Amino acid sequence: MPADSQPVTESAWFKSSYSGGNATECVEAAFISSGVLLRDSKRSRGPHVAVSAKAWSSFLTSAVV
Numbered sequence: 001m002p003a004d005s006q007p008v009t010e011s012a013w014f015k016s017s018y019s020g021g022n023a024t025e026c027v028e029a030a031f032i033s034s035g036v037l038l039r040d041s042k043r044s045r046g047p048h049v050a051v052s053a054k055a056w057s058s059f060l061t062s063a064v065v
Contacts, residue, residue, distance in 0.1 A: 015041060 012030045026041035036056045039048040051059070 013037075013039070013044070 013028045014030070016027045016029065028039050028041045028044070030037045032050075035050060035052040035054075037048045037050055040046060
């Protein structure tokens, strides 16, 4: 899924509450109109993964089991 044409501000990204406490295993996410962006917090300028809202919802539903 392509990312939104609008850039995501740094303040829009948040760290997962399930990320490791030692700051070596951190995932950050940002909600966008078409879904969610995910990235490695240690590489904030690196690539990110874009996931559709439907796919994100399906993932969360299956992960809660």
